[in-house]
Amino acid sequence: MRAFVYSGQPGRVVFGPGTLSQLGREIQALGARRALVLSTPEQRASAEHVADLLGDRAAGIFDRAVMHVPIETAREAREVARTLGADCAVAVGGGSTTGLGKAIALDSGLPILAIPTTYAGSEMTPIYGITEAGMKKTGRDAKVLPRTVIYDPELTLTLPVGLSVTSGLNAIAHAAEGLYSVEANPVMDLMAEEGIGALGRALPRIRANPADVEARGDALYGAWLCGIVLGNVGMALHHKLCHTLGGSFNLPHAETHTVVLPHALAYNAAAAPRAMNRIQRALKGKDAAQAVYDLAKDNGAPVALRDIGMKEGDLDRACEIALQNQYPNPRPLEKAAIRQLLQDAFDGVRPAAA
Numbered sequence: 001m002r003a004f005v006y007s008g009q010p011g012r013v014v015f016g017p018g019t020l021s022q023l024g025r026e027i028q029a030l031g032a033r034r035a036l037v038l039s040t041p042e043q044r045a046s047a048e049h050v051a052d053l054l055g056d057r058a059a060g061i062f063d064r065a066v067m068h069v070p071i072e073t074a075r076e077a078r079e080v081a082r083t084l085g086a087d088c089a090v091a092v093g094g095g096s097t098t099g100l101g102k103a104i105a106l107d108s109g110l111p112i113l114a115i116p117t118t119y120a121g122s123e124m125t126p127i128y129g130i131t132e133a134g135m136k137k138t139g140r141d142a143k144v145l146p147r148t149v150i151y152d153p154e155l156t157l158t159l160p161v162g163l164s165v166t167s168g169l170n171a172i173a174h175a176a177e178g179l180y181s182v183e184a185n186p187v188m189d190l191m192a193e194e195g196i197g198a199l200g201r202a203l204p205r206i207r208a209n210p211a212d213v214e215a216r217g218d219a220l221y222g223a224w225l226c227g228i229v230l231g232n233v234g235m236a237l238h239h240k241l242c243h244t245l246g247g248s249f250n251l252p253h254a255e256t257h258t259v260v261l262p263h264a265l266a267y268n269a270a271a272a273p274r275a276m277n278r279i280q281r282a283l284k285g286k287d288a289a290q291a292v293y294d295l296a297k298d299n300g301a302p303v304a305l306r307d308i309g310m311k312e313g314d315l316d317r318a319c320e321i322a323l324q325n326q327y328p329n330p331r332p333l334e335k336a337a338i339r340q341l342l343q344d345a346f347d348g349v350r351p352a353a354a
């Protein structure tokens with residue numbers, strides 16, 4: 001076994017159907033008296049429900065969270081938190097809403113209680129992202145790691161099937177890259193394989209019956225584990241490509257992860273055989289890249305960048321941007337091969353077996 005470093009992230013998790021009802025107790029345990037509830041405009045009704053549960057511990061609602069946390073929105077939310085005298089942020093929603101909570105916490109140190117309704121995993125990480133002048137900057141700060149997370153599968157019943165599948169594959173991407181991270185360790189490997197397996201089993205069941213609370217619970221459990229992996233070990237080529245495609249070409253986050261992941265795995269397969277074994281074992285497939293591609297395609301998710309807004313003429317530039325800085329990856333970053341990876345992802349071809 002090779003040497004490794006393991007740093008656990010602190011945080012309390014309350015998990016299970018109906019656990020939102022424990023919000024009052026959890027807020028009290030945090031010592032918060034005036035919680036600002038965050039949501040997107042579309043999830044305002046959920047924010048109102050959360051505020052009702054908080055009763056006189058609710059300071060107000062800020063319902064203008066948007067994808068990738070524009071700095072203007074972050075400033076506005078910080079100001080609202082200050083004006084209302086908030087001593088806590090409660091983020092109910094996906095990664096966009098959790099991300100806004102993190103932007104507030106980064107500035108003020110307010111504790112976050114997160115109630116995730118997608119599988120993106122941000123609630124398990126000390127990573128924040130803020131977009132300024134069209135550029136998204138990410139960083140790490142222990143202050144932004146939510147102190148408490150309530151995972152209530154009932155809140156994910158309204159997540160449309162298409163988004164459930166792509167968000168689940170976003171989560172799988174964290175675990176898959178965690179398995180070949182330079183910081184990989186045996187504890188994260190266990191969580192990664194278990195998380196991929198749980199999502200691999202849950203997504204087809206959610207597609208068959210979006211109201212299946214058991215399957216929703218399994219997916220959220222998988223997302224939790226995959227999020228822990230993202231928060232603990234560094235990512236590689238796949239996440240770099242997705243940030244490039246999302247940040248510079250405005251492609252949708254979870255869909256981009258879904259399309260690119262099989263091709264990033266095929267690129268790295270020969271250099272990371274143990275990681276590939278774990279992925280294919282978790283998905284009960286014969287080849288990791290093909291198993292991920294099939295999971296997406298068989299469940300109706302997009303598999304081609306051309307179908308999610310990418311222009312073929314931008315592939316060269318995407319390749320250049322993704323290679324501007326060096327970063328750890330199992331296989332060295334080879335320009336021609338990465339350009340071909342992007343072409344394959346653009347065309348949506350099923351990757352060849354390793």
Ligand SMILES: NC(=O)C1=CN([C@@H]2O[C@H](COP(=O)(O)OP(=O)(O)OC[C@H]3O[C@@H](n4cnc5c(N)ncnc54)[C@H](OP(=O)(O)O)[C@@H]3O)[C@@H](O)[C@H]2O)C=CC1
Nearest residue numbers: 040042068094095096097117118120122125127158159253
């Ligand atoms: N810092 C970190 O560690 C991480 C950050 N992220 C960041 O998070 C963002 C992506 O997160 P993601 O969760 O995919 O995106 P969003 O939070 O934008 O949610 C994706 C979609 O899910 C919908 N949705 C969420 N909850 C519900 C619900 N209960 N019912 C119906 N629809 C729902 C949203 O609808 P609507 O807009 O209508 O609310 C939205 O259209 C990106 O900015 C990404 O960079 C992602 C992973 C980790």
Ligand SMILES: O=C(O)/C=C\C(=O)CC(=O)O
Nearest residue numbers: 127128129138170239242
């Ligand atoms: O960009 C961020 O906000 C930080 C990390 C992620 O988005 C992880 C991911 O690509 O899913």
